[in-house]
Amino acid sequence: MGLSENQKKLIQSISQNDIIAAKKCAIACVVEDTTSKNSWFCNKYKTILESSGNNMIELPHDLKNILCVEDVSNSFKEGRYYLSVRESAVFDNIIRMKKVNEKLMEMGIPYLNSTLLYGESGTGKTTFGRYIAYKTGLPFCYLKFSDLVDSYMGSTSKNISKAFSYAISNPCVFMLDEIDCISIRRSSSGSGSSGELARITITMMQELDKLTNDIIIIGATNRKDRIDEALLRRFSLKHEVSVLDKKEKIEMVHQYLLDIRMNFPEFEISKLVNNIENQSILLNELIRMIALKIAEQVA
Ligand SMILES: Nc1ncnc2c1ncn2[C@@H]1O[C@H](COP(=O)(O)OP(=O)(O)OP(=O)(O)O)[C@@H](O)[C@H]1O
Ligand SMILES: [Mg+2]
Numbered sequence: 001m002g003l004s005e006n007q008k009k010l011i012q013s014i015s016q017n018d019i020i021a022a023k024k025c026a027i028a029c030v031v032e033d034t035t036s037k038n039s040w041f042c043n044k045y046k047t048i049l050e051s052s053g054n055n056m057i058e059l060p061h062d063l064k065n066i067l068c069v070e071d072v073s074n075s076f077k078e079g080r081y082y083l084s085v086r087e088s089a090v091f092d093n094i095i096r097m098k099k100v101n102e103k104l105m106e107m108g109i110p111y112l113n114s115t116l117l118y119g120e121s122g123t124g125k126t127t128f129g130r131y132i133a134y135k136t137g138l139p140f141c142y143l144k145f146s147d148l149v150d151s152y153m154g155s156t157s158k159n160i161s162k163a164f165s166y167a168i169s170n171p172c173v174f175m176l177d178e179i180d181c182i183s184i185r186r187s188s189s190g191s192g193s194s195g196e197l198a199r200i201t202i203t204m205m206q207e208l209d210k211l212t213n214d215i216i217i218i219g220a221t222n223r224k225d226r227i228d229e230a231l232l233r234r235f236s237l238k239h240e241v242s243v244l245d246k247k248e249k250i251e252m253v254h255q256y257l258l259d260i261r262m263n264f265p266e267f268e269i270s271k272l273v274n275n276i277e278n279q280s281i282l283l284n285e286l287i288r289m290i291a292l293k294i295a296e297q298v299a
Pocket of ligand 2: 125126127177
């Protein structure tokens with residue numbers, strides 16, 4: 001039997017030292033093999049290849065330290081993501097607006113499909129952005145303002161413009177994370193760094209106004225109160241992502257365990273969710289519990 005197209009592409013990518021492309025081809029190879037004799041091997045390596053986190057899309061040199069663009073189609077684990085009823089409604093709205101936007105674009109009417117997520121740390125704002133990218137099949141284009149301001153204060157406006165130029169020519173889910181880092185209310189700005197931050201906020205608003213309809217904007221912050229009113233108005237929907245209640249936390253744990261085909265007694269799950277503040281800590285504690293159980297089995 002000759003080489004398949006995917007196997008040929010795999011060999012080609014390796015010979016070009018293109019590890020990202022090679023991983024994609026390797027995944028395609030294990031997916032195309034449906035023989036039962038290889039099923040264990042294929043499942044094992046599909047999981048490993050998909051979770052290796054190397055799904056970054058190559059960017060032009062001048063954008064490499066500014067923007068991250070990821071193909072989440074293989075890396076996002078939908079079965080382990082708990083979508084609450086509240087975020088499900090937001091998701092439906094974003095998808096509806098995507099369709100509306102396509103119609104508006106045909107009529108030459110610009111409109112931003114923009115949602116601002118706010119709420120405490122660890123409640124899943126960034127993860128929700130990745131989920132939208134996964135469900136829409138769009139690349140996840142990620143701009144984190146805390147990094148941008150820390151390392152490039154002097155040239156932040158220029159870098160924001162560069163990132164937006166990329167997004168405008170590549171339909172994507174464009175996540176503007178931790179936007180409170182740049183956007184302070186302009187009335188409270190003065191000279192020095194706060195004056196610079198106010199100028200950066202204006203740049204960002206100008207860039208948002210240039211965006212085309214086929215981009216989905218997701219902003220995130222845990223300090224909505226710090227954000228300039230005019231910038232807030234650029235977000236058509238503002239949604240608070242809250243800490244899950246006890247019942248939802250239990251459902252989240254069950255869903256995760258189902259995905260990895262593992263079981264824990266109900267009283268242990270109940271003990272786990274009690275006194276846990278948010279989704280992030282819950283997930284970390286659950287993984288610790290899973291690791292301990294595996295450690296017992298391998299001992
Ligand atoms: N609904 C969820 N289902 C499964 N895992 C979740 C969920 N929400 C959050 N997590 C997990 O919790 C961790 C933290 O989530 P995330 O970084 O999205 O929170 P955040 O709200 O963006 O926090 P911060 O404000 O600190 O940036 C991630 O590892 C994520 O996988
Ligand atoms: Mg976040």
